[in-house]
Amino acid sequence: MEGCFACDLTGGRLPLPGGTIHREAGWVVEHCLGPLGIGTLIVKPERHVVHVADLTDDEATAMGPLLHRAARVVTELCDPDQVYISLWSHAGGVPGHIHYVVQPVTKDAMERHGAHGPKLQMAMFEHDAPPPADAVEEFAELARRLWGGSVR
Numbered sequence: 138m139e140g141c142f143a144c145d146l147t148g149g150r151l152p153l154p155g156g157t158i159h160r161e162a163g164w165v166v167e168h169c170l171g172p173l174g175i176g177t178l179i180v181k182p183e184r185h186v187v188h189v190a191d192l193t194d195d196e197a198t199a200m201g202p203l204l205h206r207a208a209r210v211v212t213e214l215c216d217p218d219q220v221y222i223s224l225w226s227h228a229g230g231v232p233g234h235i236h237y238v239v240q241p242v243t244k245d246a247m248e249r250h251g252a253h254g255p256k257l258q259m260a261m262f263e264h265d266a267p268p269p270a271d272a273v274e275e276f277a278e279l280a281r282r283l284w285g286g287s288v289r
């Protein structure tokens with residue numbers, strides 16, 4: 138859907154550092170554009186879907202294995218203390234294109250921001266320092282290679 142940020146990124150109408158990392162079963166994986174740190178991935182349906190309940194049965198069946206795989210890839214690349222998987226998709230109080238945020242959280246990030254969980258995400262948004270595009274490109278390339286390879 139034109140004018141939807143998520144659709145415009147996937148459809149190539151907006152620049153997407155790192156490009157598409159993986160595409161499968163109606164889902165697409167990209168690096169997060171926001172300030173949630175290097176290695177944070179977005180897992181979203183290619184279709185413009187704004188409620189999890191509106192996913193098709195096939196999309197829903199693919200969702201678990203994709204989130205699991207995404208968690209494994211970021212675990213391998215970032216050695217995090219925990220991987221958060223969240224879905225808010227409520228921009229300005231309006232339901233938006235659903236996208237799971239798969240965020241590797243390191244002890245270093247928790248110490249830097251003095252928080253964990255939702256408070257860490259809020260602190261990172263307040264700090265608003267997205268990772269540099271070249272670091273995102275590099276991470277995306279490693280993630281692409283790992284996705285098809287033998288991650289644990």
Ligand SMILES: [Zn+2]
Nearest residue numbers: 141144185234
């Ligand atoms: Zn959309």
